[in-house]
Amino acid sequence: MVKNLEEGKEEKEKNEANLIEVLKLFSPGTSLRLALDDIQRAGLGALIIVDKEGLANIVEGGFKINCKFSPQKLTELAKMDGAIILSNDLKNILFSNTLVVPSVDISTKETGTRHKAAERTAKQLDATVIAISERRNKTTIYCGNLKHILDSSSEVLRKAIDVLQILEKQVEIYNESLLNLNVLEVMDMVTIDDVSSVLQRAEIINKITFIIKKYLVELGKEGTLVSFRLKELTRNIPAEKKLIMKDYVKNKILKIENYLYNADLDFLLESSNLSKVFFGKNFDGVVKSRGFRFISKLDILVKNKEIILNNFDSLNKMLNLNEEQLMGLFENEQEIIDFKNELKKIKEKISSGKII
DSSP states (O other): OOOHHHHHHHHHHHHHHHHHHHHHTTTTSSSSHHHHHHHHTTOOEEEEEHHHHHHGGEEOOOOEEEEEOHHHHHHHTTTTTEEEEOOOTEEEEEEEEEEEEETSSOOOOOOOOOHHHHHHHHHHHHHHEEETTTTEEEEEEETEEEEEEEHHHHHHHHHHHHHHHHHHHHHHHHHHHHHHHHHHHHTOOOBBBHHHHHHHHHHHOOOOOHHHHHHHHHGGGGHHHHHHHHHHHHTTHHHHHHHHHHHGGGHHHHEEEEHTTTHHHHHOOOOHHHHHHHHHHSOOOOOOSSSSHHHHHSOHHHHHHHHHHOOOSHHHHHTOHHHHHHHSSSSSSHHHHHHHHHHHHHHHHHHOOOOO
């Protein structure tokens, strides 16, 4: 089961990484994007294929062009019927007016002839194929098994800002849950629901962040301000999430991360689902922090952090160490003073409602 989850995650990560790399080729200002925008504005249709091994086996006829790529040339060739084939590095136009005949056994949900051919070709060869519809005035990119509709920069920016606003709200809820967790950890009153609530929001934020990052790839330099705000909002969340998982779910971290990676937002929005994933149950039982996150916040020597974590298995025990116990752990009195002062500072931050 774990192996299947890992393989599913790896496959999904590979597909998404490939799509992002492809989308970079279509960001505003690139020669290919200029050509596609010109074709769309002219009300033309087009089927454009990036050369891939095996393509010659499913292509018939056409004219050999073999000229240097330019937006103007591609736009002119789009006036002809058939597919246009670009070199793998996009520097040359190889053929035009070709007939593409992919296997009809490959499933497709498309209805138009051009888009059916595009999707089947992309799937059959794991290739990048572009279909421009003159009727719908839309550009669709097929990358292997993935499909992406290329919107105008203004439309992508609008979508990115809309999703960013949703992210801001989720970060606000996450911070409130985290503040609550901090207080409860000091009081040793943490429940399954408290931990699940924080990790639930952290995972939702992770999913939304990925959506915005895809928009940013499409926007190129036009997405600078959105990118800055995204980094500002999510700066510490991934590291915090890892420490919380280390505190509470122990040896199941990899299995859980693989599972959550393949989960959709609908699944994540149901809090009971998260309780079952993290703890194997959804009743509101009490759980103990192992102290990794809390101790990581202390400004003391790394060796002393490791000593504490290696000698005690719960945050509650760490917070209640007496002078005698500390003398047996640390090398000198100053280290003990530093530890106690740091604990006091962290507790004061928590009691005043500050994020530690």
